[in-house]
Ligand code: ADP
């Protein structure tokens with residue numbers, strides 16, 4: 619639908635892990651094939667809500683860009699851009715922040731988790747979801763691909779859109795979530811926790827540039843249980859079920875076909891099958907990332923081109939917002 623506008627953002631965390639890929643990036647690639655306008659932003663403003671080393675951040679922006687392109691984000695079909703280069707995100711964020719109360723933000727689960735981990739969170743970490751609302755609303759987005767963990771933030775963006783519309787007249791569409799089919803990839807070392815780049819345990823997180831040897835090792839060491847057969851029962855057998863989820867997602871096979879095909883295999887042998895499927899899926903992507911990493915000038919030019927296209931939408935929209943507010 620031509621009226622639809624899809625927006626999503628990802629933090630420049632460097633090379634994505636398997637959870638980022640299956641829970642977010644793969645969905646982005648599918649969505650860009652439709653004829654709606656699609657914007658994907660590397661949200662570097664969000665990333666500095668926690669301390670960042672400037673040269674590492676710059677490299678992470680490039681690595682995320684290379685990864686997205688290698689995974690299949692096509693800069694001709696979607697607008698891939700760097701958030702900080704479109705200052706209207708931060709400006710709109712200020713206006714929207716004036717429409718929402720502190721208690722409303724304080725109740726968000728992500729704030730409770732993240733601020734609970736340290737004593738002195740930044741103001742930026744607190745208002746992070748307001749900036750996220752600005753990212754979405756700046757383009758009058760209608761649909762937002764999000765992970766389950768971001769649903770509460772999307773609800774906040776909806777509330778902010780409604781309160782803006784009530785105060786200043788109907789302007790923003792109410793953005794709707796698009797959930798990806800793979801909801802959660804679990805940690806290889808603790809199948810009750812989600813796979814995450816911030817998991818301190820070694821071998822817990824599979825990165826999309828891991829070598830075949832690393833993939834084999836990590837999957838071989840993945841925590842499962844002592845029943846040696848392949849079944850899918852996320853409640854009682856989270857470890858083996860995570861293997862099946864990963865296998866299905868990277869191979870495109872159904873869970874049912876996988877279970878039929880794996881009859882008679884013990885867990886150790888099944889893990890070899892899964893590792894092989896992961897290697898097959900990510901070898902071309904890894905090689906493409908490595909190739910793109912040798913040409914930072916090309917990667918910056920992609921982002922700059924995307925930024926120009928994003929500005930074509932953002933600047934007039936924000937002009938309109940300013941008029942409505944009385945500026
Ligand atoms: P991390 O947990 O590693 O910090 P982020 O919070 O930066 O990952 O998530 C970036 C995107 O990847 C989000 O859309 C999020 O929902 C998705 N994502 C992150 N971890 C997983 C996971 N284990 N399974 C599925 N999706 C995930």
Ligand code: NA
Nearest residue numbers: 767814815816
């Ligand atoms: Na996170």
